[in-house]
Amino acid sequence: MVLTQSIEKVESGLQYLSKSQEPRESRSPNQELLPLTASVNSKNHLEIGGCDVTDLVEQFGSPLYILDEETLRATSRQYREAFKRYYPGETQVLYASKAWSCLAVCAIAADEGLGIDVVSAGEIKTALKAGVNPDKIYFHGNNKSREEIKLAVTSGCTIIADNWWDLENLAELAKLGVSHKAGERIRVMVRFTPGIECHTHDYIKTGQIDSKFGFDPNSLKDVFIYLNKQPSLSCVGLHAHIGSQIFEVKPHHDLADAIVKAFKAAIGQGLKPTEINIGGGLGIRYTESDDPPSIDDWAKTVCDAMVAACNNNEKLPLPKLLCEPGRSLVGSACVTAYTVGAKKVIPGIRTYLSVDGGMSDNPRPITYQSVYRVLAANKMSAELTETVTVAGKHCESGDILIKDAKLPECQSGDILVVTATGAYNYSMASNYNRVPRPAAVLVKDGKVDTIVERETDEDLLRFDRLPERLGTKK
Numbered sequence: 109m110v111l112t113q114s115i116e117k118v119e120s121g122l123q124y125l126s127k128s129q130e131p132r133e134s135r136s137p138n139q140e141l142l143p144l145t146a147s148v149n150s151k152n153h154l155e156i157g158g159c160d161v162t163d164l165v166e167q168f169g170s171p172l173y174i175l176d177e178e179t180l181r182a183t184s185r186q187y188r189e190a191f192k193r194y195y196p197g198e199t200q201v202l203y204a205s206k207a208w209s210c211l212a213v214c215a216i217a218a219d220e221g222l223g224i225d226v227v228s229a230g231e232i233k234t235a236l237k238a239g240v241n242p243d244k245i246y247f248h249g250n251n252k253s254r255e256e257i258k259l260a261v262t263s264g265c266t267i268i269a270d271n272w273w274d275l276e277n278l279a280e281l282a283k284l285g286v287s288h289k290a291g292e293r294i295r296v297m298v299r300f301t302p303g304i305e306c307h308t309h310d311y312i313k314t315g316q317i318d319s320k321f322g323f324d325p326n327s328l329k330d331v332f333i334y335l336n337k338q339p340s341l342s343c344v345g346l347h348a349h350i351g352s353q354i355f356e357v358k359p360h361h362d363l364a365d366a367i368v369k370a371f372k373a374a375i376g377q378g379l380k381p382t383e384i385n386i387g388g389g390l391g392i393r394y395t396e397s398d399d400p401p402s403i404d405d406w407a408k409t410v411c412d413a414m415v416a417a418c419n420n421n422e423k424l425p426l427p428k429l430l431c432e433p434g435r436s437l438v439g440s441a442c443v444t445a446y447t448v449g450a451k452k453v454i455p456g457i458r459t460y461l462s463v464d465g466g467m468s469d470n471p472r473p474i475t476y477q478s479v480y481r482v483l484a485a486n487k488m489s490a491e492l493t494e495t496v497t498v499a500g501k502h503c504e505s506g507d508i509l510i511k512d513a514k515l516p517e518c519q520s521g522d523i524l525v526v527t528a529t530g531a532y533n534y535s536m537a538s539n540y541n542r543v544p545r546p547a548a549v550l551v552k553d554g555k556v557d558t559i560v561e562r563e564t565d566e567d568l569l570r571f572d573r574l575p576e577r578l579g580t581k582k
């Protein structure tokens with residue numbers, strides 16, 4: 109089946125396949141609706157990574173996260189190569205594992221040369237167990253516990269100090285002799301809010317002054333003075349992240365100026381920083397109306413802006429440049445497959461198609477009013493004759509995955525696929541209504557591996573305890 113159908117000619121699920129004439133490896137996955145390997149087989153079924161999605165559901169059940177290894181590797185490589193191409197200094201791309209922290213995703217990112225950004229003991233342990241070198245693990249968070257900081261320090265990770273609480277805890281731990289290796293200073297980066305606004309949902313903006321994350325820029329001088337007096341802490345650089353799902357490049361251009369100025373101020377206070385981390389934030393294509401820049405364009409903007417900012421600041425030697433994308437690395441590499449159950453037709457008003465998952469495996473629509481695309485994986489060539497609302501199974505009227513979706517006529521048993529669900533889906537999944545979290549599989553060249561087992565009802569009851577006095581009444 110040809111992958112380059114035009115929307116005008118074929119009003120079917122095929123329209124969601126890439127319309128790009130570019131070979132697969134040169135497409136920017138964050139600009140695609142489906143993973144790079146998506147195709148349609150002779151049964152008119154959607155295939156990802158050479159695997160028939162309908163067969164995968166038969167084998168593994170649904171809901172099912174289906175992660176395409178080729179797409180994840182392609183995004184990782186594109187980031188790494190673009191930063192090398194456009195930045196004349198040292199670079200390191202980190203994967204922001206909050207987007208999806210599990211062993212397989214971290215291991216693939218690490219295998220592609222990426223480091224990992226983590227925000228909890230759980231994410232640190234996942235990255236370590238996946239084999240990530242602690243030299244490439246950067247620990248974030250606005251309320252790290254002392255135990256988490258201790259784990260990160262003793263494991264050899266870099267700590268991103270978000271506030272005074274972090275700095276004081278670090279100094280106290282250092283006094284107690286906590287370190288990775290005896291006599292080694294703890295590597296600390298300072299996160300600050302650069303005062304840069306971007307156009308995205310309020311909940312995922314982080315660069316504005318009124319934010320819970322990072323130091324207020326007016327307190328940076330005191331932070332640098334404090335750090336300069338700490339013999340056990342080594343301030344290795346500065347960090348800022350302005351938000352997520354951003355389509356403009358200008359905010360990242362402006363960020364370079366702000367962060368280089370802060371870097372110079374740190375040097376002015378006697379510190380010797382060598383690294384700048386400009387965060388993540390590049391958006392992805394959830395629907396046809398989303399038009400994010402490519403990974404290459406984003407990297408070029410960031411790198412050029414950093415070089416210009418250093419040149420404009422008395423030819424500051426180029427720091428090592430880090431970035432930490434999450435959504436644009438893993439988001440487009442995964443789809444979620446569901447099975448249709450109930451169909452409710454309210455004549456003249458709306459048709460609801462209910463699926464066997466919903467807000468527990470994808471909380472983004474109810475949290476951020478995010479819009480997704482859906483297609484019928486077992487009817488890819490069928491005409492889109494119905495406008496339906498795809499509803500989740502949870503006891504919440506707002507548990508709607510997609511409103512007014514165009515689909516072929518569907519009934520119970522049909523397999524629906526929601527696209528671009530790799531980021532902030534599994535990682536934000538819950539057991540709301542005591543629904544077990546879905547399994548996740550990794551597909552590549554027609555082969556499939558389970559990377560996360562499906563939870564069972566027993567798993568859900570594992571941590572419940574029934575006090576004896578409330579025990580079963582006879």
Ligand SMILES: Cc1ncc(COP(=O)(O)O)c(C=O)c1O
Pocket residue numbers: 204206207225248312314349351352353387388389390432433434435436531
């Ligand atoms: C500090 C930090 N870095 C990186 C990211 C990843 O952002 P994104 O997934 O938009 O690339 C986030 C997410 O919001 C973040 O808070």
